[in-house]
Amino acid sequence: MYKSEQLALSLKHLIETGAWKAHEKLPSLRQQVEISGFSLITVMNAYQELEAQGLIYSKEKLGYFVAENPLQAALAKKVIVNEKIEINSLVFRYLKSIQSEKIIPLGSAFPDSQLLYSPKLMQTLAQQAKYRVGYEQMPSLPPGNYELRKLIAQRYCMQGIPTDPSDIVITSGGLDALNLSLRAMTQAGDYILLQETIFYGAWQAAENLGLKVITIPEHPEHGLDIEAFKKAITSYPIKVCLMMLNSHNPIGFTVSDEIKFELAKLLHQHEIYLIEDDVYEELYYDQKRPLSMKYYDQQNLVLHCSSFSKTLGAGFRVGWVYAGKFSEHIQHLQLMSTISVNSFIQNALVDYLSHRHYEKHLKGLRTTLKRLKNQYYQYLSKNLPENCTVHYYPSGYFLWVTLPEEADSSRIYESMIQNNIGIAPSILFYRENKKQNHIRINCSFEMNETIIQALDLMIVQILEIGLRS
Template identity: 80%
Template sequence: MYKSEKLALSLKHLIESGFWKANDKLPSLRQQAETSGFSLMTVMNAYQELEAQGLIYSQEKLGYFVTGDARSESNSNSVILNEKIEINSKIFRYLKSIQSEQMVPFGIAFPNSQLLYSAKLMQTLGQRAKHRLSYEQMPSLPPGNFELRKLIAQRYCMQGIPTDPSDIVITSGGLDALNLSLQAMTQPGDYILLQKTIFYGAWQAAEHLGLKVISIPEHEEHGIDLEAFKDAIERYPIKVCLLMLNSHNPIGFTVSDDIKYQLAKLLHERDIYLIEDDVYEELYFDHKKPLSMKYFDQKNLVLHCSSFSKTLGAGFRIGWVYAGKFSEHIQHLQLMSTLSVNSFIQNALVDYLSHRHYEKHLKTLRNTLKRLKNQYYTYLSEHLSEDYQIHYYPSGYFLWITLPEQINGNLIYEQLLEKNISIAPGSLFYQTDNIPHHIRINCSFEINERIQNALDALIQCIYPEAFE
């Protein structure tokens, strides 16, 4: 056993025996080295091992502290510290691998473009293109076109969320809204909380900003595990949570209003901020649009991020954040990066949203996605055995498939690439050293002969006995 392991074991015993209580500060590295007789490097390695086990946490320039209820074994099994994130290179390679036009696009993140870019929208763009004032940049500088912000604010008000245009900052898509919000609220080394399985852009942002990630598991019934959430915020100094609660990507669940209310209460008790990724908020199949966490926010702790990219087209890259008191800071960050969002597109969206065109388009889009998702689910269910769990939820356009544990989702992805079929392997959405046995497929494409053949190839790849 290495010296650092021996020291870590000794310190772990002191923590679990109650010698140090929750949030007690441990001796500094130098003090511990003097007391134990070990070198600074040995002490640092021991502290890092305890941090990886979730027994202690670090705060920049302050030192190491005992986590809340560090003696609870069940907590450490469900709440995971991801101290070093390395995912950007993996995402880059994945996105490059699925770019070919010959690829069957089950792996892409956007809906089929044939369902977007409505005729009325294209007509509006054509009309706007004739006017020089449509390209004027000054009115569209941060926080963005006032009329567009007013229309977005009205949509919040219609859901019972009092909103002023000054609360809204227009961004270059939903991912830009998330990145700017997280950058405005954190410093390198801060602790943030993510769902264990979440859109890879959240992991990328954490890596880019040098953040420590506490992840909590999904709940089979409720979508989010409230007990694990409570454990995490008690044990670690969480600066901000980033959660996806409506039409979750990649799994697909929507968290109930009751669970959202309870989440809001926990956030309010500890004054913890929440960034809500809600880019799929309009793609529900039921009659009522799901509420965002902003509806339950009584202390202005929630930054709500959304986008038109998933409903009108990836090429628009128009998103926004309900930024509240962080509006000025986010605008400053924008001016140092993207400067401003495309003024022509902002003006065209004002014209388009001012009429009923958008609501009619959304109704058609939801009905089409619902029909297609049901078709894919039915076909896959008929051909896969009970060992394969297909997660179906009434929203969005993804199906998340849990494979038998011995099947490696990464290998399935690579085998299908050779057949010019893309899927999204589960390893893009979570951090694990185990075999990733999940895949996500995009169900927004009409099942013609090409798509049918690709579906059959997918089934054959993950379940060779299907067509015997």
């Protein structure tokens, strides 16, 4: 047994027997060196091992502390500590591999462009280009076009969320909104909480900012495991949560209003901020639009981020954040990075939204996505092996597929990309190496012969795994 393991076991015994109480500060690294007689490296490794097990947590410049009601085996399985995130290189290689026009984009994060870029929008852009060239001489600085912010604020008000245009900051897409929000609310070494499986942009942001990530699992029925959430926020000094609760990417679930209400109460009780990634908020299938966490926010603890890129096209990289009291700080950060959002596009969106063309476009888009997703679901459910599960939720355009336990979705992706077919392996969304048997499929493309052949090749790859096992 290594010396660090020996020390970790001794310290773990002190915690589990109650000799060290919840939130009690541990001896500093140098004090522990003097007490134990081990080297500084050995002590450091032992503390890091206990932190990875969820038994202790660290506070920047303050040291290490005992976790509340130290996490036992069941909780250790649920809540995962990610001290160092390394995903940017992986995501870069993946995005480069699927960018060619030859690739069948079943791994794309965006809907089929044929469903977006409505004729009315193109007409509006043409009119803007013809009659309003002068305004481009003056850049649209943060917080962005006032009329556009006013229209977005009105949309919040229609959902029962009192909003002023000053609460809104226009950003260069939804990911820019998330990054700016995290930068405004955290610093290197802070703990943030993510869902165990989540859009890779959240992992990238955590890596870029040097954040420590606590993850909680998805609940098989409710989407969000509220009990794991409670345990995580009482065991670690969580600075901010970043979550996707409506039409979750990649899985697809929408968390119920009851769970959202409970989540809002916990955020208020523990004074924890939430950044809500809600870029798929308009792509619901039912008549009733799902509520955002901002609806339940009575203490200005929620920053709501969204975008037009998933409904109007990837080229419309115009997003926003409902920043509230963080508005000015985010604007300062924006001036040091993206500076401003394209004023031409902002003005075109003002015209387009003002004439309610957007509502008609959204209605048609939802109808088409629902039809296509049902077709993909029926085809995959019928043709995939019985030991595969296709997870269907009534929103968005993704299907999340669970493969046999022995399957490695990264290998399937690598094989598919050699045939110019893109899929999204779970390693992009889930950082625990033990569980990489999932893939995300983009279902927004018409099921023509090319798409069916691509799906059939993927099914063959999965069947071959079953034969080998």
